Amino acid sequence: MSVWWPSAIFSPEEVHERLVAIGNNKGEGAWRELNGNAADKPAVCNLAGFEKGGGSCVQTTAQRWYADNVMNNDRQDRTLRTVFTHDHFGPSTHQHPGLYAGLIVEPANSVWKHNENGTLLGTRSSDGGPTSWQAIIEPDPNSGEKPYREFLLEMGDFSLAYRNDGSPVNPPGKQEAGLHDLVEVAPTCPGGAPRPCPEAISAEEPGTMTVNYRNEPVALRVHDGKGQTRGQAGDLSFAFQSRTDRAVKALNSQPNVFSWPLTKDVMPGDPFTPLLKAYTGDRVQIRILMGAHEEGHNFSAHGIKWLFESSLKNSGYKNAQMLGISEHFEFEVPTVNAVKGDTPWADYTYFPGASTDDIWNGLWGIMRAYNGKGSFSSQYPAPTLEKLSSNPEGKALPPKTCKKGDTNCVGMNGLCPTNARQLGFKVHAFLARDVLGGPLVYNQRARLEDPGAILYVRDGDFDKNTNRLKAGIPVEPLILRAHAGDCITLDLVNHLPADISNTQHDGWSTLPMIIEGFNNNNILPSSYVGLTPQMLEFDALSNGGLNIGFNPSLWTGGTPPVAAPGQTVKYKWYAGRATTIKDNATGQELRFAEPVEYGAINLLPADRIKHTSKGAIAAMIIEPQGSSWVEDINTRASATIKTADGNYFREHVLIIQDDLNLQQNGIAVENTAQAEDAEDSGQKAFNYRTEPMWTRMNFAPDEPLELTCKKDLTGVLTGDPETPVFTSTAGDKVRLRVLQPGGHSRNHSFQMHGHGWQEEPFTSASTVIASNSWSEWKGSQDGIGPGSHLNLLLTNGAGGMYKTPGAYLFRDQASFQFDGGLWGIFRVK
Numbered sequence: 001m002s003v004w005w006p007s008a009i010f011s012p013e014e015v016h017e018r019l020v021a022i023g024n025n026k027g028e029g030a031w032r033e034l035n036g037n038a039a040d041k042p043a044v045c046n047l048a049g050f051e052k053g054g055g056s057c058v059q060t061t062a063q064r065w066y067a068d069n070v071m072n073n074d075r076q077d078r079t080l081r082t083v084f085t086h087d088h089f090g091p092s093t094h095q096h097p098g099l100y101a102g103l104i105v106e107p108a109n110s111v112w113k114h115n116e117n118g119t120l121l122g123t124r125s126s127d128g129g130p131t132s133w134q135a136i137i138e139p140d141p142n143s144g145e146k147p148y149r150e151f152l153l154e155m156g157d158f159s160l161a162y163r164n165d166g167s168p169v170n171p172p173g174k175q176e177a178g179l180h181d182l183v184e185v186a187p188t189c190p191g192g193a194p195r196p197c198p199e200a201i202s203a204e205e206p207g208t209m210t211v212n213y214r215n216e217p218v219a220l221r222v223h224d225g226k227g228q229t230r231g232q233a234g235d236l237s238f239a240f241q242s243r244t245d246r247a248v249k250a251l252n253s254q255p256n257v258f259s260w261p262l263t264k265d266v267m268p269g270d271p272f273t274p275l276l277k278a279y280t281g282d283r284v285q286i287r288i289l290m291g292a293h294e295e296g297h298n299f300s301a302h303g304i305k306w307l308f309e310s311s312l313k314n315s316g317y318k319n320a321q322m323l324g325i326s327e328h329f330e331f332e333v334p335t336v337n338a339v340k341g342d343t344p345w346a347d348y349t350y351f352p353g354a355s356t357d358d359i360w361n362g363l364w365g366i367m368r369a370y371n372g373k374g375s376f377s378s379q380y381p382a383p384t385l386e387k388l389s390s391n392p393e394g395k396a397l398p399p400k401t402c403k404k405g406d407t408n409c410v411g412m413n414g415l416c417p418t419n420a421r422q423l424g425f426k427v428h429a430f431l432a433r434d435v436l437g438g439p440l441v442y443n444q445r446a447r448l449e450d451p452g453a454i455l456y457v458r459d460g461d462f463d464k465n466t467n468r469l470k471a472g473i474p475v476e477p478l479i480l481r482a483h484a485g486d487c488i489t490l491d492l493v494n495h496l497p498a499d500i501s502n503t504q505h506d507g508w509s510t511l512p513m514i515i516e517g518f519n520n521n522n523i524l525p526s527s528y529v530g531l532t533p534q535m536l537e538f539d540a541l542s543n544g545g546l547n548i549g550f551n552p553s554l555w556t557g558g559t560p561p562v563a564a565p566g567q568t569v570k571y572k573w574y575a576g577r578a579t580t581i582k583d584n585a586t587g588q589e590l591r592f593a594e595p596v597e598y599g600a601i602n603l604l605p606a607d608r609i610k611h612t613s614k615g616a617i618a619a620m621i622i623e624p625q626g627s628s629w630v631e632d633i634n635t636r637a638s639a640t641i642k643t644a645d646g647n648y649f650r651e652h653v654l655i656i657q658d659d660l661n662l663q664q665n666g667i668a669v670e671n672t673a674q675a676e677d678a679e680d681s682g683q684k685a686f687n688y689r690t691e692p693m694w695t696r697m698n699f700a701p702d703e704p705l706e707l708t709c710k711k712d713l714t715g716v717l718t719g720d721p722e723t724p725v726f727t728s729t730a731g732d733k734v735r736l737r738v739l740q741p742g743g744h745s746r747n748h749s750f751q752m753h754g755h756g757w758q759e760e761p762f763t764s765a766s767t768v769i770a771s772n773s774w775s776e777w778k779g780s781q782d783g784i785g786p787g788s789h790l791n792l793l794l795t796n797g798a799g800g801m802y803k804t805p806g807a808y809l810f811r812d813q814a815s816f817q818f819d820g821g822l823w824g825i826f827r828v829k
Contacts, residue, residue, distance in 0.1 A: 012050035012057035082328040100291030109140035118386040148283035158293035173197035215362025216271035237526035242269035273365035279394030297353035298785035306331035316762040319534040320787030338396035344374035347549030355745035416487035426459035446695035478618035485595030494563040507661020509682030530562035530606030599791035600737035612742030649733035690821035691721035723824035728798035736792040749813040
């Protein structure tokens with residue numbers, strides 16, 4: 001965007017102070033204009049009511065901006081999209097109370113309406129209003145584009161927050177509180193000064209996190225005033241459910257606040273964060289901005305996907321996007337999925353931050369997809385929501401069907417096309433002690449282990465008489481493979497005990513201090529299990545794997561989305577994308593689906609706070625259509641994939657873990673030195689394996705950096721680590737699948753020595769993974785965090801252009817993550 005550099009605007013009190021000083025100046029010489037003429041001293045202005053724009057001390061400037069035309073590769077104006085602005089004169093303090101904004105550059109000649117009532121927006125010449133964070137955008141009729149709904153979400157961290165009694169939430173001036181409580185408010189400020197401990201520059205990560213100035217801390221939803229609420233009201237697998245039996249009574253209804261609600265139709269038990277309302281069949285765009293302050297956040301959403309670059313059809317589909325201060329992204333959702341029968345609506349969860357730290361802070365909300373033909377009632381009322389002209393009935397398109405006996409016709413059979421290949425899995429959830437006969441060991445030499453770990457196990461991998469893992473089965477995260485276009489069923493059997501409390505142990509992985517004395521060691525992992533696939537098509541009510549909003553009460557026609565102890569839940573997913581086709585006879589648009597080779601996707605747990613830290617992690621690789629594969633004998637993370645044309649490639653799957661609570665000889669392992677923030681706490685691993693430098697060099701994990709920096713690191717990487725050692729033959733085509741299902745918000749940067757890859761290896765409108773000549777080349781991939789799923793096709797294959805054999809280091813490029821054990825070997829033979 002073209003701008004002039006902003007001019008300074010003094011605060012009303014500063015204007016008043018300067019005018020008083022001028023009036024009191026008794027120095028020599030008269031007050032003069034710039035031209036030298038004598039002039040009276042300016043009068044002191046009036047401060048009265050300046051907080052609400054009153055008085056005469058308020059300064060105003062006009063900023064002139066020009067929205068440049070920006071063309072895509074087809075010479076179409078894609079607009080500048082979303083523009084971020086904030087104060088540059090005091091950003092460190094001004095962003096705390098929310099002084100940041102967004103400007104949306106809409107398509108030329110488009111019309112904007114309020115999402116709920118259809119009121120025209122942008123009609124006032126004085127200030128450009130009215131405006132809203134939610135809108136209907138009707139493009140120029142000559143553009144050929146259909147209307148869509150638009151939502152703008154702007155996040156902030158270090159947002160200063162206070163309780164009703166005036167006490168601050170998560171204030172500066174904290175200290176370690178020992179192994180169980182982890183962190184507490186210190187009695188004095190650093191250096192012994194009395195509290196409070198204000199900071200000119202926020203170094204102690206104070207306050208909370210917000211989206212559109214609102215949040216809904218999971219910490220509060222599961223708290224009973226003393227500890228974790230018993231039963232489902234405090235169970236982490238039910239934290240996103242719209243319930244009215246929370247122990248904190250204020251959470252069971254919507255508050256009467258000083259400001260107006262962001263939307264109508266917010267139900268009792270719904271989160272206070274923005275409710276994104278749409279009808280099934282609607283086209284939707286979600287715009288996100290990062291307004292403040294320091295942290296990296298990983299946006300994700302349940303049941304939707306988007307192109308990485310919305311103007312590039314071969315940029316690849318995503319379900320997670322990292323963003324930091326001042327960044328913006330736009331996610332275009334082609335159509336909101338259908339809702340079963342006359343069910344009034346289905347709920348989806350969006351996460352402005354998918355990390356445990358962010359969700360604990362309250363960065364999550366609901367997108368509610370209403371059924372225009374739903375059966376509404378006083379319990380489930382019809383929405384206040386304008387319909388799109390392109391979807392006047394507010395419902396999804398009818399599916400393509402076939403005449404009886406027409407064997408050449410391909411229609412839709414519920415979620416999947418009728419010609420889709422059928423693929424079934426059966427997976428079991430166990431405590432490690434039950435299926436392994438002991439703890440989950442992350443490093444055998446150093447005896448780093450988690451005695452309370454949870455594992456997903458394939459049906460054929462354990463003895464049904466003893467429930468013990470069979471000999472020779474590798475102990476690693478669950479990794480499944482399917483083809484693009486497969487119609488997938490998965491049965492998830494829960495063997496966890498109903499009371500899991502006696503299986504867990506304290507550790508040093510920490511959450512932000514939203515409630516003092518209520519942290520990571522005060523909450524238990526859920527005994528309920530569920531799995532949500534990224535990007536695959538599924539019905540949110542019955543196959544979403546997550547208790548969201550009112551879904552558990554709206555859907556009573558089958559098994560719930562999560563499995564209780566001793567129960568089984570059944571899922572049905574399609575490895576492709578919803579699309580539309582036209583009926584040849586009538587010209588009517590019909591709902592259809594087509595295969596998509598997504599590559600790596602996470603299978604995300606129902607408990608988004610604790611399960612990933614306990615090892616309940618899983619991935620699925622969507623392989624090319626018509627391919628076959630042979631998994632390595634000693635690891636399912638590696639496989640040889642044979643494609644339909646007879647070629648092959650090697651595949652290696654790497655799953656990042658960064659919020660572990662490990663023990664060594666029965667004692668909780670300390671955080672590494674200077675891991676002072678919650679986002680840096682906990683132990684790190686790849687695929688249930690870790691190789692920290694402190695174990696290889698025999699010093700304490702928290703030994704000060706002033707001492708460890710003097711150690712001789714020569715030869716420290718000699719000898720294979722216990723982390724993955726992937727093998728390929730020189731010249732092999734290789735695909736690395738790098739994933740992170742959950743964990744802390746500190747992002748990772750993956751690097752492999754001697755190799756590079758394309759950032760966007762997608763073709764055929766992002767339905768096939770292959771070389772893409774438009775893609776940028778990468779030698780390191782940053783922004784990897786909770787929800788990330790990457791497909792890295794090594795340039796020139798194993799060993800690079802010259803097919804050079806040897807051991808190539810792969811690692812997290814951040815020194816402290818590398819030091820914490822995030823490294824391994826890619827061995828080219």
